[in-house]
Amino acid sequence: MSIPKSTREYRSQGDGYKNLKLQVSRLNQPKATEVLLKVHAVSLQYRDLMVSKGGYSRQKKNIVPCSDMAGEIIAVGQDVQNYKVGDRVCPNFALDHIHGDPTQETQATGLGGAIDGVLTEYINVPAHSLVLVPEHLSYEEASTLPCAALTAYNALMGPVPLKGGDYVLVLGTGGVSIFALQLAVVSGATVIATSSSDEKLKIASKLGAKHVINYNKTPDWDDEVLKITDGRGVDHVIEVGGPGTIGKCAKATKYAGYINVIGFVAQGSEGIDIRSTIRKALVFRGILIGSVKQFEDMNRLIKAHQIHPVVDKVFSFEQATDAYAYLESQKHVGKVVISVSKN
Numbered sequence: 001m002s003i004p005k006s007t008r009e010y011r012s013q014g015d016g017y018k019n020l021k022l023q024v025s026r027l028n029q030p031k032a033t034e035v036l037l038k039v040h041a042v043s044l045q046y047r048d049l050m051v052s053k054g055g056y057s058r059q060k061k062n063i064v065p066c067s068d069m070a071g072e073i074i075a076v077g078q079d080v081q082n083y084k085v086g087d088r089v090c091p092n093f094a095l096d097h098i099h100g101d102p103t104q105e106t107q108a109t110g111l112g113g114a115i116d117g118v119l120t121e122y123i124n125v126p127a128h129s130l131v132l133v134p135e136h137l138s139y140e141e142a143s144t145l146p147c148a149a150l151t152a153y154n155a156l157m158g159p160v161p162l163k164g165g166d167y168v169l170v171l172g173t174g175g176v177s178i179f180a181l182q183l184a185v186v187s188g189a190t191v192i193a194t195s196s197s198d199e200k201l202k203i204a205s206k207l208g209a210k211h212v213i214n215y216n217k218t219p220d221w222d223d224e225v226l227k228i229t230d231g232r233g234v235d236h237v238i239e240v241g242g243p244g245t246i247g248k249c250a251k252a253t254k255y256a257g258y259i260n261v262i263g264f265v266a267q268g269s270e271g272i273d274i275r276s277t278i279r280k281a282l283v284f285r286g287i288l289i290g291s292v293k294q295f296e297d298m299n300r301l302i303k304a305h306q307i308h309p310v311v312d313k314v315f316s317f318e319q320a321t322d323a324y325a326y327l328e329s330q331k332h333v334g335k336v337v338i339s340v341s342k343n
């Protein structure tokens, strides 16, 4: 394949996804330690909606949005040893978060937030940011792994990793929660899933959730979780709701259980009861996606159990703003994907 000299890319001024601009830009050749990727598919995150509104902390101006992609290496820099042309890969969300804890420096390499992202036909990335795509996954499926899947994996496999027989509570049926459901089920946990919709809960049940609760029909869903667990509470919570759900999650968690603090899709101001937090020795753990090392570990689990990510809908590159609108509507279960290249 001849090396392209330009790329079609979207740029955002932070004035809403409807104003995303498709333009042609010059493409540099990969530096010595970089690879040039042909982007096959990009998946959207809740975060991309925030970036599109200019509402993300320390966001680059006039940014190429989106963090998550899968693609093919079409050129390698002269010092790259581990990868070759033709390899199917994903770059990590934070390019320089290779292993260990995140730092201010690794955070400054977050695609589609601090630096330009992946909603483009071609991109140069450092070889150290890459992981190989599991063979059983399509590019569209693999594009969902870097943020949503890795966040769920990091939450569940943290300092006190999930054990078979543990209870896991997942809130809603968005990208992070559905991956947490799938990863927890194959690891032997019993999953309790909540959602606004009975139809979505049917999908959660099919994916292996043993117990499901419609949080609109059962506003005291924390009591229901306690009933299901015989009053004990769950071992792990995938807390994507934030201010609107965290108080109920604390009530539904067992003594010394983990509340993995991930997002803030639910409005409200419940707050946390400090006394009962202390009395129950609860662990609140902030999650910031994950490292390349964790990504490799996660892919082994995905490969071992032949997990297929739940892709709700695929849009074409030209329909990118429709994909954003669909994500915003919250009609989806799992992930919304943009197919950038058909071949």
Ligand SMILES: NC(=O)c1ccc[n+]([C@@H]2O[C@H](COP(=O)([O-])OP(=O)(O)OC[C@H]3O[C@@H](n4cnc5c(N)ncnc54)[C@H](OP(=O)(O)O)[C@@H]3O)[C@@H](O)[C@H]2O)c1
Residues within 6 Å of the ligand: 044, 045, 046, 047, 147, 148, 151, 171, 172, 173, 174, 175, 176, 177, 194, 195, 196, 197, 200, 215, 240, 241, 244, 245, 261, 262, 263, 264, 265, 266, 267, 287, 288, 289, 327, 330, 331, 332, 334
């Ligand atoms: N910390 C990190 O590293 C990290 C990484 C990824 C994402 N996040 C954050 O995690 C959150 C979820 O991200 P995502 O990409 O998975 O979002 P998403 O795919 O857009 O999912 C949103 C889903 O949340 C559910 N929801 C909305 N209100 C709810 C409520 N009151 N209670 C329970 N569920 C509710 C809805 O599902 P139902 O209709 O089924 O209820 C909705 O479809 C966002 O805040 C995002 O910024 C953080």
